[in-house]
Amino acid sequence: MSVMSEVICYLKKHMRTHSGERPFKCELCRKSFTECCNLKTHMRTHSGEKPYKCQLCQTTFPLNSTLKRRMRTHSREKPHACQLCQKSFARSGNLKTHMRTHSGDRPYRCQLCHKSFTACISLKIHTRTHTEEKPYKCQLCHKTFAQSGHLKSHMTAHTGEKPHKCELCHKSFAQGSYLKRHTRTHTAEKLYACQLCQKSFTNCRGLKLHIRTHTGEKPYICVGCNKRFPLIGNLRIHKRTHATEKCKKPSAGSSSSAKHIQLQRGIQP
Numbered sequence: 001m002s003v004m005s006e007v008i009c010y011l012k013k014h015m016r017t018h019s020g021e022r023p024f025k026c027e028l029c030r031k032s033f034t035e036c037c038n039l040k041t042h043m044r045t046h047s048g049e050k051p052y053k054c055q056l057c058q059t060t061f062p063l064n065s066t067l068k069r070r071m072r073t074h075s076r077e078k079p080h081a082c083q084l085c086q087k088s089f090a091r092s093g094n095l096k097t098h099m100r101t102h103s104g105d106r107p108y109r110c111q112l113c114h115k116s117f118t119a120c121i122s123l124k125i126h127t128r129t130h131t132e133e134k135p136y137k138c139q140l141c142h143k144t145f146a147q148s149g150h151l152k153s154h155m156t157a158h159t160g161e162k163p164h165k166c167e168l169c170h171k172s173f174a175q176g177s178y179l180k181r182h183t184r185t186h187t188a189e190k191l192y193a194c195q196l197c198q199k200s201f202t203n204c205r206g207l208k209l210h211i212r213t214h215t216g217e218k219p220y221i222c223v224g225c226n227k228r229f230p231l232i233g234n235l236r237i238h239k240r241t242h243a244t245e246k247c248k249k250p251s252a253g254s255s256s257s258a259k260h261i262q263l264q265r266g267i268q269p
Helices: 003-019 036-047 064-075 092-103 120-131 148-159 176-187 204-215 232-244 255-264
Strands: none
Touching: none
């Protein structure tokens, strides 16, 4: 094909973006495309053909671009870098979404509560909090989840698998979030800062518990004496004072005996 023919061919394809013409139609689902190669790729969704194979994990893919993304998970290559904070990403789309954290742009809005999000998928997941939809089901115990990632994490409870390994001490974890939190014990990184006293913590839970020292919140109550505590650990320690107290055991079978047993077990009669 001559250079002129190539130019004419490219111009013809480009004009379809303006005209909306989609001459290449799927005979199975009637979906149409602007280019023949797009139709060919689409047909793999019907045939199940996956001609692109990862040589490292043997997983196959219908698209070469999908294979390239998979290869980056092995090489940990992240070619798309943010110019503002230097954070890098494996996909250009992820960088685009990340840039909204700097610009404050949240184009995806929930029609029910008007909460807005930086990514379409975040809105989709959020909508399930309204519909209570849980499309991901565990085939072993039939528990359902709103997100595929939650199902994947849940499956490790059945398999005992801990695929996330610390490169520094080789300790392994069932979930990536656990590994991320653990890594901070090596780096001493403390991302969660108290806005009242500026004390910082390695995880969100540590900050949440600390906030109670400011608010005076004590959500854990002893059913034996109604004393309240900010931490469940404090309540457990306190319960031992009841367990070691000398007390008269009521006669077996009496209502007082039943109440006594409940108190010792931390159950409100």
